[in-house]
Amino acid sequence: MLLIVGALVVVLCTLGGYTALGGHLAVLVQPFEVVIIVGSAIGAYIIANPKNVLTKTGKALGMALSGKRYNKTQYLELLSLLYQLFKVAKTKGMLTLEQHIEKPDTSTIFQQFPGIYQNPVALTFICDYLRLMSLGSEDPHTLEDLMDEEIETAHEESLQVSTALQTMADAMPALGIVAAVLGVIKTMGAITEPPEVLGHLIGGALVGTFLGVWISYGFLAPIASSLKAMSDSQIKYFQCIKAGLLAHLHGYAPAVSIEFARKVLFSEVRPDFYEVEETTQALPPAA
DSSP states (O other): OHHHHHHHHHHHHHHHHHHHTTOOHHHHOOHHHHHHHHHHHHHHHHHHSOHHHHHHHHHHHHHHHHTOOOOHHHHHHHHHHHHHHHHHHHHHOGGGGHHHHHOGGGOTTGGGOHHHHTOHHHHHHHHHHHHHHHTTOOOHHHHHHHHHHHHHHHHHHHTHHHHHHHHHHHHHHHHHHHHHHHHHHHHHTTTTSOHHHHHHHHHHHHHHHHHHHHHIIIIIHHHHHHHHHHHHHHHHHHHHHHHHHHHHHTTOOHHHHHHHHHHTSOTTTOOOHHHHHHHHHTSOOOO
16 A cells, blocks of 8 residues: 555656646657567566566565565564463473474464464474474574574575566666667657657657656665565564574573564564563463
């Protein structure tokens, strides 16, 4: 929704300001300039990116339109899940968790938290590292290095589309110049025409430069920035999980471990200590 609002503001301010200055919108209607610029950009995008990035582009744009990011409620759910898991591990032993981490779809713990159960990437991350702990991987430093490597890989993968779109945005002004040059070439072919005809042709040629810069900085670059922010939000979610798991591995009590996890969050989505305490105390006994 915010993306749509922002795009409307860009369009209204640009075209509205141009019209207020006495400009004629009809001059800006140059469909073949759009074909040259946008078509060339799409072709270059296909050339530059592997198939998996191309297939993820549509989904990523849909995410940008939705603008969904992790919020305080989702983090409260995550901290509550970690609390339940750590509590079972502390009171009944890590081996007791095997029935939950091997079959989370039938787990009485995971089913209490549908938001996480429906997030397969986060679910796998949690189960994988709890499994390693239950198998005897008790060196916090080794597991931390492994988590960092996996989180970094996930971050790089999640940035593929935003990076590709940013590259496309960087190239768009140059493609606008290409369209403008082609327009000038067309104008030179009509050099014997009267000034009013030449003026119209030159104005149409300059629209190419305008469109290239406008599309780049008004739309593509902001979309790429939005996708990067969403990727960073996802990575912060995993860093929260990592902090809790490492604290548990260091032997802290469940309440302390999730406090470690809570502390890594940004203030706008971080529940306070008392919210977490109230939520975890209201949880049913873990089976």
